[in-house]
Amino acid sequence: MPAVIDQELCISCGKCDKSCPLDVIHFNLETEITEVIYPEECWHCGSCRQVCPEKAISIRFPLRILVCAGTSPY
Amino acid sequence: MIDQKIRTDVLIIGGGVCGLNAAITAREAGQSVTIMEKAVVERSGHIAGGVDHFLAYLNTDKAWDTREAYLQFTATSAKGATNLKVVENVYCDELEAAIQRFEDIKCTLKQPDGTYFRTQSYGQPGPWWINFNGKKMKPLLGKYARKSGCNILDRVVVGDLLVNDGQVCGAAGFNIRTGEFYVVQAKAVVVSTGGTNRLYQNPSGLSFSCWMCPANTGDGEAMALRAGAELANVEYLRMTVVPRAFSAAGLNALVGMGAKLVNGKGEEFMERYDTMGMNGPRYKLVEGVLGELKAHRGPVYMDCRHLEPKALKHLVTTLAYDKDTLPDYFEQKGLDLSRDLMEISTSEGMQGGPNEVCGSGVKIDHNCATNVRGLFAGGNSADQCRSLHMAVTSGLHAGRCASEYSKHFNGSSPSPSEKQIKSVKQRLFAPMNESRDLDWREFEDVLQKVLTEGMGPVRSKWSMEKAWQNLDLLDQWKNKVKAKNFHDLCRTQEVYNMMTVARCMITAAGYRKESRFGLCHNRLDYPEPDDANWLGQIAVRDEGDRIVPVFVPLNY
Ligand SMILES: Cc1cc2nc3c(=O)[nH]c(=O)nc-3n(C[C@H](O)[C@H](O)[C@H](O)COP(=O)(O)OP(=O)(O)OC[C@H]3O[C@@H](n4cnc5c(N)ncnc54)[C@H](O)[C@@H]3O)c2cc1C
Ligand code: SF4
Numbered sequence: 001m002p003a004v005i006d007q008e009l010c011i012s013c014g015k016c017d018k019s020c021p022l023d024v025i026h027f028n029l030e031t032e033i034t035e036v037i038y039p040e041e042c043w044h045c046g047s048c049r050q051v052c053p054e055k056a057i058s059i060r061f062p063l064r065i066l067v068c069a070g071t072s073p074y
Numbered sequence: 075m076i077d078q079k080i081r082t083d084v085l086i087i088g089g090g091v092c093g094l095n096a097a098i099t100a101r102e103a104g105q106s107v108t109i110m111e112k113a114v115v116e117r118s119g120h121i122a123g124g125v126d127h128f129l130a131y132l133n134t135d136k137a138w139d140t141r142e143a144y145l146q147f148t149a150t151s152a153k154g155a156t157n158l159k160v161v162e163n164v165y166c167d168e169l170e171a172a173i174q175r176f177e178d179i180k181c182t183l184k185q186p187d188g189t190y191f192r193t194q195s196y197g198q199p200g201p202w203w204i205n206f207n208g209k210k211m212k213p214l215l216g217k218y219a220r221k222s223g224c225n226i227l228d229r230v231v232v233g234d235l236l237v238n239d240g241q242v243c244g245a246a247g248f249n250i251r252t253g254e255f256y257v258v259q260a261k262a263v264v265v266s267t268g269g270t271n272r273l274y275q276n277p278s279g280l281s282f283s284c285w286m287c288p289a290n291t292g293d294g295e296a297m298a299l300r301a302g303a304e305l306a307n308v309e310y311l312r313m314t315v316v317p318r319a320f321s322a323a324g325l326n327a328l329v330g331m332g333a334k335l336v337n338g339k340g341e342e343f344m345e346r347y348d349t350m351g352m353n354g355p356r357y358k359l360v361e362g363v364l365g366e367l368k369a370h371r372g373p374v375y376m377d378c379r380h381l382e383p384k385a386l387k388h389l390v391t392t393l394a395y396d397k398d399t400l401p402d403y404f405e406q407k408g409l410d411l412s413r414d415l416m417e418i419s420t421s422e423g424m425q426g427g428p429n430e431v432c433g434s435g436v437k438i439d440h441n442c443a444t445n446v447r448g449l450f451a452g453g454n455s456a457d458q459c460r461s462l463h464m465a466v467t468s469g470l471h472a473g474r475c476a477s478e479y480s481k482h483f484n485g486s487s488p489s490p491s492e493k494q495i496k497s498v499k500q501r502l503f504a505p506m507n508e509s510r511d512l513d514w515r516e517f518e519d520v521l522q523k524v525l526t527e528g529m530g531p532v533r534s535k536w537s538m539e540k541a542w543q544n545l546d547l548l549d550q551w552k553n554k555v556k557a558k559n560f561h562d563l564c565r566t567q568e569v570y571n572m573m574t575v576a577r578c579m580i581t582a583a584g585y586r587k588e589s590r591f592g593l594c595h596n597r598l599d600y601p602e603p604d605d606a607n608w609l610g611q612i613a614v615r616d617e618g619d620r621i622v623p624v625f626v627p628l629n630y
């Protein structure tokens with residue numbers, strides 16, 4: 001999970017939904033919950049986190065990025 | 075659902091850095107302006123999360139700080155790809171206005187004490203890079219464009235240009251959430267969709283974790299090509315040096331502040347690859363890293379430990395302007411640049427121009443105009459433009475020239491044909507058909523593997539022929555790619571456009587029988603540069619059943 005929303009802190013303002021260049025986060029109109037619905041399309045740009053007024057978003061790097069063995073081109 | 079029909083003087087496709095600057099300039103010229111943008115303009119494209127360097131000469135008394143020095147550097151470092159007449163008009167003539175634009179939107183290039191902080195890298199003759207806090211540049215630009223009265227269609231992805239009798243007269247697209255279909259009629263159109271990324275396999279295995287913005291997938295190039303426009307410089311491969319498996323921007327800051335590359339044995343090795351060492355061009359740094367890895371002297375590291383505390387502090391701050399999440403990466407890896415070596419590697423490949431001052435994409439002239447009437451281009455989707463400095467200046471210039479063109483109509487202008495609108499709509503929505511069953515991710519994955527294998531830093535006639543055959547095979551699956559919703563429909567169009575750019579890339583690279591710009595176009599079967607025969611661009615155009623390359627000589 002790249003961008004992670006802490007639902008305890010989130011006030012469902014929808015700002016992060018409008019700030020994602022990749023359409024990864026959606027504010028669900030029916031449930032009124034803001035969710036990271038396409039985590040594998042996250043660019044780790046941090047734009048959503050910058051706009052969140054409640055500091056409810058954190059960036060958690062996938063293991064494949066943090067432990068990067070086995071990715072050498074040679 | 076009723077189709078939305080809109081009329082405007084100037085239409086901007088892609089509300090990124092170039093597009094928004096073009097839009098603001100066209101408003102200032104008294105034109106009505108509509109922007110169609112895949113995301114939401116305040117936070118879309120490359121610099122959604124921030125940016126930190128702007129390249130400029132400032133006409134001080136230093137010899138390197140002049141227009142002549144810039145043109146001289148561009149002529150030598152991008153020889154055979156850059157067109158100096160275009161650069162003069164699109165960059166040099168607009169630079170002053172571009173710096174003023176930063177002040178207008180309230181995103182100053184200056185430090186709090188009113189001075190410029192400038193650094194040097196990539197073989198440039200002086201410290202041309204102004205370091206600045208561009209964290210809020212995109213929201214400020216977006217807000218300014220809205221205030222200036224542009225009609226902004228957020229979340230509307232453009233699928234195709236509309237053409238009437240050889241004149242571009244608008245574009246059509248759909249909303250990526252609601253599926254609403256939009257037809258915009260315009261007198262002049264600017265393509266500013268920001269280049270082609272996501273075309274090569276990512277070392278982390280995560281396609282969207284790429285260096286440049288993954289929302290920019292060659293849509294503008296592909297639609298311009300279909301409308302009859304030429305593309306140029308598309309044969310070149312672009313890579314960079316990144317924290318291993320995290321394709322983050324930031325190399326410029328690291329090199330500019332004096333960081334050094336070392337191999338597993340602790341040796342500084344760049345002198346072996348370039349006489350300028352760490353100050354050489356980006357593609358030489360890539361060559362050095364790959365060379366060390368190939369010789370099994372890896373892992374390769376970036377060493378910042380020798381930097382003065384003040385310099386290190388500036389570096390870490392500016393890195394976070396450029397890539398907002400780099401500090402998180404350091405923290406989650408337990409990495410402290412003052413204490414630890416940072417393991418690095420090369421990024422995924424991408425289709426792009428040879429260096430920071432020359433781009434690839436839709437071929438433009440000195441007015442940002444293409445060979446198709448009414449169609450203009452700028453930013454990373456234009457063949458002469460690259461980096462922030464040219465995205466801003468080409469935006470200003472394209473906005474100016476598109477406005478001039480729009481004004482010459484005096485009232486009536488050609489309108490799109492219902493027949494074309496209908497066929498574009500059918501093509502765009504076809505992947506929603508129930509009978510389709512292939513996931514776009516699988517299609518993209520295979521496309522990336524084909525290019526990574528055949529079109530990488532070492533290419534040859536036979537590797538490229540194989541890649542072409544693989545694309546033929548992949549083509550047979552194209553009409554099976556399915557979209558479950560409008561978000562996926564957007565992704566489906568993206569992979570189709572990437573496929574089109576891939577074809578153009580192979581066509582141009584196969585035609586250029588020489589090597590140029592190190593690993594950018596490195597042919598095993600023609601290993602040497604050959605200025606006698608190949609000093610110029612390869613332009614490609616779509617002739618219905620095939621993509622045709624033409625050689626366009628350049629003089630220096
Ligand atoms: C993290 C990062 C840091 C960088 N830092 C620097 C730096 O410090 N200095 C520097 O010189 N350069 C830097 N660059 C490069 C620089 O940002 C780009 O060259 C520049 O932003 C290009 O501007 P553009 O307008 O062409 O593209 P963008 O600003 O990306 O705009 C393209 C826009 O088109 C939209 N779009 C794409 N396809 C469609 C479609 N089909 N329909 C509608 N809209 C569409 C996209 O959503 C996007 O908003 C950086 C790049 C990145 C990724
Ligand atoms: S980090 Fe960027 S790409 Fe990822 S969810 Fe946030 S805004 Fe979207």
Ligand code: SF4
Pocket residue numbers: 005009010011012013014015016017034051052053054055056057
């Ligand atoms: S910006 Fe923050 S508070 Fe608002 S919806 Fe997103 S996560 Fe919730």
